[in-house]
Amino acid sequence: MKKIFYLFLTIFLLISSLKAAGESGGNAFDLLSGARQMALSSVFIAKADDVNSLIYNPAGLSNLNRYGIGLTYDNNIEDIKNAIVTFVAPTQIGCFGVAFAYSTIGNFNNSAIDEEISVYDIVSIIGYGYKIASNINLGGNVKYLNSKLGSYYAWSIAFDLGVLYEINNDFNLGFVAQNIGTSLKYDIEETQLPIKIGIGVNYSGVKLQQHRFNIGSDFKYNIIDKDFITGIGLEYIYNDLIAVRSGYSYEKDSINSFTFGIGAKIKMYELILKFDYAFVPKIWESSNMSTTHMLTLILEF
Numbered sequence: 001m002k003k004i005f006y007l008f009l010t011i012f013l014l015i016s017s018l019k020a021a022g023e024s025g026g027n028a029f030d031l032l033s034g035a036r037q038m039a040l041s042s043v044f045i046a047k048a049d050d051v052n053s054l055i056y057n058p059a060g061l062s063n064l065n066r067y068g069i070g071l072t073y074d075n076n077i078e079d080i081k082n083a084i085v086t087f088v089a090p091t092q093i094g095c096f097g098v099a100f101a102y103s104t105i106g107n108f109n110n111s112a113i114d115e116e117i118s119v120y121d122i123v124s125i126i127g128y129g130y131k132i133a134s135n136i137n138l139g140g141n142v143k144y145l146n147s148k149l150g151s152y153y154a155w156s157i158a159f160d161l162g163v164l165y166e167i168n169n170d171f172n173l174g175f176v177a178q179n180i181g182t183s184l185k186y187d188i189e190e191t192q193l194p195i196k197i198g199i200g201v202n203y204s205g206v207k208l209q210q211h212r213f214n215i216g217s218d219f220k221y222n223i224i225d226k227d228f229i230t231g232i233g234l235e236y237i238y239n240d241l242i243a244v245r246s247g248y249s250y251e252k253d254s255i256n257s258f259t260f261g262i263g264a265k266i267k268m269y270e271l272i273l274k275f276d277y278a279f280v281p282k283i284w285e286s287s288n289m290s291t292t293h294m295l296t297l298i299l300e301f
Contacts, residue, residue, distance in 0.1 A: 028121035035276035035296035039261020040233030041247025045200025046174035058139030059162035061129025094130035170205030
């Protein structure tokens with residue numbers, strides 16, 4: 001565990017040296033999620049136990065023992081729409097994962113130049129998780145972002161690193177470093193990616209017959225924007241079939257307030273179908289309110 005701590009301390013010092021003044025770009029990476037995770041206020045670094053571990057902590061991939069396909073649709077704020085497809089494949093040499101995401105605000109007219117503007121982001125991810133010891137998992141991602149803003153195009157390559165440390169069967173610690181990569185450059189304007197480091201804890205030891213609870217908390221820091229993001233998530237599961245979720249998160253310039261969601265699992269022979277829904281009311285510092293609805297379907301086989 002000490003070696004892992006020093007590894008992440010070194011990573012933190014290295015990526016801290018990359019920071020520059022101004023705000024980060026590449027916000028398409030921040031929009032990646034699943035409905036279960038969104039309902040938990042994106043608290044998932046130390047839980048990381050489904051196909052969307054690829055997004056939050058690729059080290060969690062190594063604990064998956066079934067093939068899985070995830071489909072997510074997100075009707076976000078300001079008419080932003082996101083679609084995400086995720087696939088994971090466990091093997092004897094670790095678990096591999098891939099994801100593709102498309103984010104757009106559609107086309108709109110720029111009255112100043114009488115031209116229709118198209119804006120979208122396409123994200124591709126390849127990830128891998130491996131169990132280096134009975135209770136220590138490592139993982140990493142390579143991510144490619146292709147972005148279009150009107151007549152301008154930009155691209156970037158980034159990397160994620162993750163560790164999942166299982167203290168016992170009920171208590172996990174997670175560590176991640178995300179979006180370490182090249183800057184986005186539209187014509188002459190260049191912005192850095194939202195480089196983040198995060199630590200999470202999760203406890204799942206509350207079990208009463210058919211009732212089970214998971215509670216977790218994440219603490220993240222955006223090195224470029226110098227923003228802290230904190231959150232707590234609670235998941236109640238009945239008979240391993242029905243789930244009710246809620247969370248709370250806070251970050252500068254946006255009070256995400258409480259998040260809510262439900263989930264259901266259907267078992268059919270060797271197949272498992274999961275349905276997740278999240279509702280996120282966002283209250284901004286200006287007191288304006290907006291809402292996000294997200295749906296995820298996961299097939300495990």
